[in-house]
Every structure is written in C-alpha cells, then in structure tokens.
Amino acid sequence: MKRYKVEMQREGSVKYFFIRDMETLEIVLLPSKYLMHQVRANRSPNTIRRNAFALAYYWEYLLEEEHEAEDVYGMDYETQYDFFAEYLKWLKAGKHTDNLDKEPQNKTCNAYLKEVFRFYSFLEVVRNNGSCLSVLSYNQPITKANAIGVRRTIRSRSFKGYLKEEERNVRAAERNEIVTILEACTNCRDQVLILLTSELGFRIGEILGIDYTKDIDYENHEIRVDFRDDNENDARAKNAEERRGRVSDDTFEFLLYYIGEYWDILQKQEYLFINIKGDTIGKPLRVDSVYDMFERMEKKTGIKITPHMLRRYYANTRWEADWPLEMISQALGHKHLDTTIRYLNVLDDKLKTASQEFYRRYSKLYGVEQFLESRR
The missing domain is CATH 1.10.443.10 (Intergrase catalytic core)
Known part of the structure; x- marks a missing residue:
C-alpha cells in the first residue's frame, strides 16, 4: 500500500485536493499548498486532480530515495539530472501504482515529471530565496498574442532528459x-x-x-x-x-x-x-x-x-x-492551427494533389530546363 493518498474536500461548488500521509495521517503541506494555488488560479477540477496524483507519485519516489523535496536544490547538475531521469524510469516501471494494468506511456511519465517541475517553479516564487533547478534550461523565447490580441513573450524552461514520446494515433470515426x-x-x-x-x-x-x-x-x-x-x-x-x-x-x-x-x-x-x-x-x-x-x-x-x-x-x-x-x-476551439492539422486524415492527400496541380501549371517557374541544358 502506498504511503501518500490524494483526497478531496468540497466546499459548495469548489473542490479542494490535498495529499495525506497515511502513516502520520497529516496533510503534506508543500504539494497541498501548490494544489490550493491551482484552485485559486481557476484550473479545472479534473486537471488539479491529475496534478495531485502526479505529486503523490513523486512523494513516493522521494520516500524510496530517502530525500526531502527541497534536497534536490543541493545536488550538483549531474546528480540532479540523474535523479529526475531515474524518476522517469521509476514511473515507466510502474512503481508509482499498485494496480498496473499496462506499462505507462512515455508521454504520461513525462507529464508527471512536468507537473513536478511546475511545483518547483511555484516553490521558487513563493520562497523567493534564489533557489532554482539547474536541470531546467530556458528554451528560445516565443512571442504570441492572446485571444484579445495582447502580445507577450513566453520563456519556458525545459528538461532535456524526457522520454521520447509516442505518436498519438487517434483516428476519426467513420x-x-x-x-x-x-x-x-x-x-x-x-x-x-x-x-x-x-x-x-x-x-x-x-x-x-x-x-x-x-x-x-x-x-x-x-x-x-x-x-x-x-x-x-x-x-x-x-x-x-x-x-x-x-x-x-x-x-x-x-x-x-x-x-x-x-x-x-x-x-x-x-x-x-x-x-x-x-x-x-x-x-x-x-x-x-x-x-x-x-x-x-x-x-x-x-x-x-x-x-x-x-x-x-x-x-x-x-x-x-x-x-x-x-x-x-475556430469551430473546434483550437488555439493553434497545427493542432487542427493533426486532426485531419486527408490533409496529406490534399496537399499532394494541390502540389501536383501547381507544378503542372507552373512547371517552368524556375527555368530548370535551361540549367539542365547548360550541364549537358
């Protein structure tokens, strides 16, 4: 039986999730504060619930490794990197659950670790003591507009040791x-x-x-x-x-x-x-x-x-x-066109047909025949 359990308490229409130590019966404060923050940030209850389980799994891993959550800040880069890489292997082996019906997907394991990193990002802001995870490096900043056109620059921190994710193979119904x-x-x-x-x-x-x-x-x-x-x-x-x-x-x-x-x-x-x-x-x-x-x-x-x-x-x-x-x-409610493109089974065929028609009509666009003649 696992030591850490996700529990929920409802107040009116609001659901609060927290993690309980089943040995001491006390609430585990750090992850529970983070989950409370997510409620205040108006994240969906289903999302917060998934995140609660991700943190409960991480606390089980910390227990096995005989570490506290903040111990990782004292690790050098290589030790910290190995620590999180081993966590992914631990998840992949199904050690986070007592009911393993099938091997977890790489994407699922990565998602659990990403939530752990978000927890640490929250902790760094709250503590404001200059601590940060050395294994997270900044990606190239991206400037994008929100729904009302206000542009902002996003700098995301990423771990380089994630498991290679499987292609999502969801077909359309016929x-x-x-x-x-x-x-x-x-x-x-x-x-x-x-x-x-x-x-x-x-x-x-x-x-x-x-x-x-x-x-x-x-x-x-x-x-x-x-x-x-x-x-x-x-x-x-x-x-x-x-x-x-x-x-x-x-x-x-x-x-x-x-x-x-x-x-x-x-x-x-x-x-x-x-x-x-x-x-x-x-x-x-x-x-x-x-x-x-x-x-x-x-x-x-x-x-x-x-x-x-x-x-x-x-x-x-x-x-x-x-x-x-x-x-x-727009009809699907997608924020990005590339998400919509992944939905379309026929896109490749349409692109192929359109490309063939374009080159048929504009075959002499670059004068390639002249280049070939000059080489003969």
Missing part, C-alpha cells in the same frame, strides 16, 4: 460506424449526445456543460459553448472563448423530441444531459458515464468510438467539404 452505434443505443439521450458531438465538434466537457435554458438558440438551431467553472458535473470548457455551432434541422428536431421525452426530470434543473434512471436520476451526466456508455456500445457492436474520435470526424468531414482550415480550427 460515418457508417456512427450510424451503427446510433442504432445500437437504447435511449434517445445517448443518440442525441452522439449526434451533437458529431455535428458540433465540441469537446465532451463542453457538451455536458450545455444549459438548455441559456445555451440553445431554438430559433436558429445553434448551440453555444459557455465557459463556466461551477458546473455540478465538473463539465468545463477548455478555454474562455465563447463559440457557437449549428446543427442540422433533423438533429435539432430529434433534440426537441429528447427534451419532450424527459421533460419531467429535465425541468427540475438546467443541464441538457442528465441521468435518466437509477439513484442519480435527474442529476447532470458526468464524463465517466459517457465513456461507460461508449464501452457498452463497443461490446455490443464491436466498434470502438470515443468522443474525441467524433471531434476528429467533425474536422475531417468539414475539411472534405472545403471549409478553410482557420474556420475548422
């Missing part, structure tokens, strides 16, 4: 797969959820945060993403930019049917997607319940689909319909 899953659903709530995710390209947290009393334009068949940090089901938009999406007339009519079908329980609160049976009937639907539903559909149909695959389906179908890349990126 239309025939979506139809099969829709036909296998046993209630219209799940069907509407799948349809809206496919037609809007919203993240699952954004879908589950829809307030049917405020976020749906019933006249224009539009649904908006609104950033809220107090949703009962912890559904949360990833960034604060509001955006809208339009659904097809058929899907909107089916949405109205769903609202009418479950109006008796929907009218008692404002969330569009709710639990429709069991002890939690009428409560807002949670993310884990959605993934449970997709797992049931996979067992029933043999087809694996996730909400993220539906987002990629949205991106690819719009690209095939010749939407500009910038428009697709």
Whole structure:
C-alpha cells in the first residue's frame, strides 16, 4: 500500500485536493499548498486532480530515495539530472501504482515529471530565496498574442532528459460506424449526445456543460459553448472563448423530441444531459458515464468510438467539404492551427494533389530546363 493518498474536500461548488500521509495521517503541506494555488488560479477540477496524483507519485519516489523535496536544490547538475531521469524510469516501471494494468506511456511519465517541475517553479516564487533547478534550461523565447490580441513573450524552461514520446494515433470515426452505434443505443439521450458531438465538434466537457435554458438558440438551431467553472458535473470548457455551432434541422428536431421525452426530470434543473434512471436520476451526466456508455456500445457492436474520435470526424468531414482550415480550427476551439492539422486524415492527400496541380501549371517557374541544358 502506498504511503501518500490524494483526497478531496468540497466546499459548495469548489473542490479542494490535498495529499495525506497515511502513516502520520497529516496533510503534506508543500504539494497541498501548490494544489490550493491551482484552485485559486481557476484550473479545472479534473486537471488539479491529475496534478495531485502526479505529486503523490513523486512523494513516493522521494520516500524510496530517502530525500526531502527541497534536497534536490543541493545536488550538483549531474546528480540532479540523474535523479529526475531515474524518476522517469521509476514511473515507466510502474512503481508509482499498485494496480498496473499496462506499462505507462512515455508521454504520461513525462507529464508527471512536468507537473513536478511546475511545483518547483511555484516553490521558487513563493520562497523567493534564489533557489532554482539547474536541470531546467530556458528554451528560445516565443512571442504570441492572446485571444484579445495582447502580445507577450513566453520563456519556458525545459528538461532535456524526457522520454521520447509516442505518436498519438487517434483516428476519426467513420460515418457508417456512427450510424451503427446510433442504432445500437437504447435511449434517445445517448443518440442525441452522439449526434451533437458529431455535428458540433465540441469537446465532451463542453457538451455536458450545455444549459438548455441559456445555451440553445431554438430559433436558429445553434448551440453555444459557455465557459463556466461551477458546473455540478465538473463539465468545463477548455478555454474562455465563447463559440457557437449549428446543427442540422433533423438533429435539432430529434433534440426537441429528447427534451419532450424527459421533460419531467429535465425541468427540475438546467443541464441538457442528465441521468435518466437509477439513484442519480435527474442529476447532470458526468464524463465517466459517457465513456461507460461508449464501452457498452463497443461490446455490443464491436466498434470502438470515443468522443474525441467524433471531434476528429467533425474536422475531417468539414475539411472534405472545403471549409478553410482557420474556420475548422475556430469551430473546434483550437488555439493553434497545427493542432487542427493533426486532426485531419486527408490533409496529406490534399496537399499532394494541390502540389501536383501547381507544378503542372507552373512547371517552368524556375527555368530548370535551361540549367539542365547548360550541364549537358
């Protein structure tokens, strides 16, 4: 049994995470203060929870290595580098958990270490004693604009010993797969959820945060993403930019049917997607319940689909319909175009075709034939 445990306490709509030493039953102050800082910084509860586990794992490693968190400041560069490199190996070997179903991905191990470094950055600011990790070196500064156009220069510190990360291989759902899953659903709530995710390209947290009393334009068949940090089901938009999406007339009519079908329980609160049976009937639907539903559909149909695959389906179908890349990126709520590009299965083929057509039309652009003739 691990010594350090992540615990949560709720006050109203706010969740506070902290780490407890199960031997002394005391709260571990340094990481818990950092987690409190993240609450004050308005990070999402799910993000803070993941970060809490990352720090709990690190405290287990410190225990095995017989170190305190601040001991690393006294290490020379090479010792400090080896210390964190060994931590990555320790994570990769699964020593951070008692329930290792499969080997952790390199990307996951790196993410845990990155959170440890963020903790140390917080500690350095709070202590203000000039201490810093010598293994973190500054990357080249990047100047970028935020959502309202204000430009700022970002200097990020990076560790050079991260594990090589795997390529993320997430495909887009296919239309025939979506139809099969829709036909296998046993209630219209799940069907509407799948349809809206496919037609809007919203993240699952954004879908589950829809307030049917405020976020749906019933006249224009539009649904908006609104950033809220107090949703009962912890559904949360990833960034604060509001955006809208339009659904097809058929899907909107089916949405109205769903609202009418479950109006008796929907009218008692404002969330569009709710639990429709069991002890939690009428409560807002949670993310884990959605993934449970997709797992049931996979067992029933043999087809694996996730909400993220539906987002990629949205991106690819719009690209095939010749939407500009910038428009697709905005609809998906991406901050960077390169993120959108990674969603598109057909981009390489389109680029190849476009390049072939360009060079066919402008084959004599550089006069290469003359250079060849002069060499013969």
